Amino acid sequence: MTTVAESFRTEVRAWLEANCPPEMRQPLRSEADMCWGGRRWKFQSDAQRLWLERMGERGWTVPEWPREYGGGGLARDEARALREEMRALGCRSPLDSFGISMLGPALLKYGTHEQKLEHLPKIARGEIRWCQGYSEPNAGSDLASLATRAEERGDHFVVNGQKIWTSYADKADWIFCLVRTDTGAKKHTGISFLLFDMESPGVSTRPITLISGASPFCETFFTDVKVPRRNLVGELNGGWSVAKYLLTHERNMIGGSIERGSAPVVSQVALRSLGTDESGRLADPGLRARIAEFEVDEAAFKLTLERVADLMKTGQVNPAMSSVLKYYGTELNKRRQELIMASLGSDGLEWESTRSREGFAARAWLRSKANSIEGGTSEVQLNIVSKRILGLPGE
Numbered sequence: 001m002t003t004v005a006e007s008f009r010t011e012v013r014a015w016l017e018a019n020c021p022p023e024m025r026q027p028l029r030s031e032a033d034m035c036w037g038g039r040r041w042k043f044q045s046d047a048q049r050l051w052l053e054r055m056g057e058r059g060w061t062v063p064e065w066p067r068e069y070g071g072g073g074l075a076r077d078e079a080r081a082l083r084e085e086m087r088a089l090g091c092r093s094p095l096d097s098f099g100i101s102m103l104g105p106a107l108l109k110y111g112t113h114e115q116k117l118e119h120l121p122k123i124a125r126g127e128i129r130w131c132q133g134y135s136e137p138n139a140g141s142d143l144a145s146l147a148t149r150a151e152e153r154g155d156h157f158v159v160n161g162q163k164i165w166t167s168y169a170d171k172a173d174w175i176f177c178l179v180r181t182d183t184g185a186k187k188h189t190g191i192s193f194l195l196f197d198m199e200s201p202g203v204s205t206r207p208i209t210l211i212s213g214a215s216p217f218c219e220t221f222f223t224d225v226k227v228p229r230r231n232l233v234g235e236l237n238g239g240w241s242v243a244k245y246l247l248t249h250e251r252n253m254i255g256g257s258i259e260r261g262s263a264p265v266v267s268q269v270a271l272r273s274l275g276t277d278e279s280g281r282l283a284d285p286g287l288r289a290r291i292a293e294f295e296v297d298e299a300a301f302k303l304t305l306e307r308v309a310d311l312m313k314t315g316q317v318n319p320a321m322s323s324v325l326k327y328y329g330t331e332l333n334k335r336r337q338e339l340i341m342a343s344l345g346s347d348g349l350e351w352e353s354t355r356s357r358e359g360f361a362a363r364a365w366l367r368s369k370a371n372s373i374e375g376g377t378s379e380v381q382l383n384i385v386s387k388r389i390l391g392l393p394g395e
């Protein structure tokens, strides 16, 4: 007998086959192939535009969000089936955005109905690109020390201050931003969560150039920026709860997306590069053992991700679990990239090549180093785990 999930799966497969352009079924060649959307987004091809439009119309860029806010309204097992069918066909993600992975979940929990109606459908369709204004020059790990000020002036706030490491601030349309609204209160209790347009007068960005010559980062400056009061998410001075909730989603995204996405299969890369011995096993025995150990850990982590996602749906998960996923997922990715580089030998040093599938291995290896810093460092995640899961004493 066909279960609902099976008939749904068949329907999904047929729809994807008919609607996902062949070009969007090719593996990503580099980060430049990803689609971030937004007012200023330049599509790489008609296929990329079409794929976003089609998935956006169905709400399948955010399959589990409610339909009234632009989502697909799918149940969790249906969304999982959609992801699995996309993976089986090799479909690229139609849209990667901080709106989807970070702001959206926070708005769904803390936003008013009007805020949800205003922002979520534009996120789902990739019309507005968001950036994250959390870190400041003196507030990274100790985020609650942030000093950007927002003063209340009747129906609006006036924001002054500086953010740093704001990824893609120069390309984003709107920012979700942590600001201090009460300077007299304890540091965690005087913070609010604001949304505003990056084109507001008084907002400016300055790219931070890295040694590689390119960087997604910016410094972001606010000088007397006027923000309507209706753009306050959650309670005045209650922004820390929103910020923390968003961070759990950011950490799940960073830890989990590396596994859920189209990460290369290490053993396949190694087999292509090194070939097999006379008994058909990977030619290098030392690497073979390390890769086997890695792939067992990777399989266990994937199962853990699924288990945690199920528990989350029923509200049974300790919020600090996101720190476990973030820590383990990012350390795992660093191991993956090390093993890929070890497998490729000198071929792995190619920098510009699109000649081979492994053409950007060196960049992916270098990029993985930042995984255990962004969204809160590994040390900070371990502190959270020790305190909130293991119950060890701390400050």
Ligand SMILES: Cc1cc2nc3c(=O)[nH]c(=O)nc-3n(C[C@H](O)[C@H](O)[C@H](O)COP(=O)(O)OP(=O)(O)OC[C@H]3O[C@@H](n4cnc5c(N)ncnc54)[C@H](O)[C@@H]3O)c2cc1C
Pocket (backbone or CB within 6 Å): 131, 132, 133, 134, 135, 136, 139, 140, 141, 142, 163, 164, 165, 166, 167, 168, 370, 371, 373, 374, 375, 376, 377, 378, 379, 380, 383
């Ligand atoms: C790729 C990338 C993208 C980013 N994008 C954004 C963005 O879009 N928006 C944004 O707001 N921020 C962004 N960040 C900033 C990021 O959130 C911070 O870098 C991070 O929180 C660490 O803060 P910090 O750099 O100030 O380091 P610090 O807090 O100064 O930490 C320095 C070192 O001290 C250690 N340390 C600090 N406190 C403790 C402690 N209590 N116990 C043990 N060790 C400790 C840290 O682990 C680290 O090794 C991004 C960072 C990266 C790498």
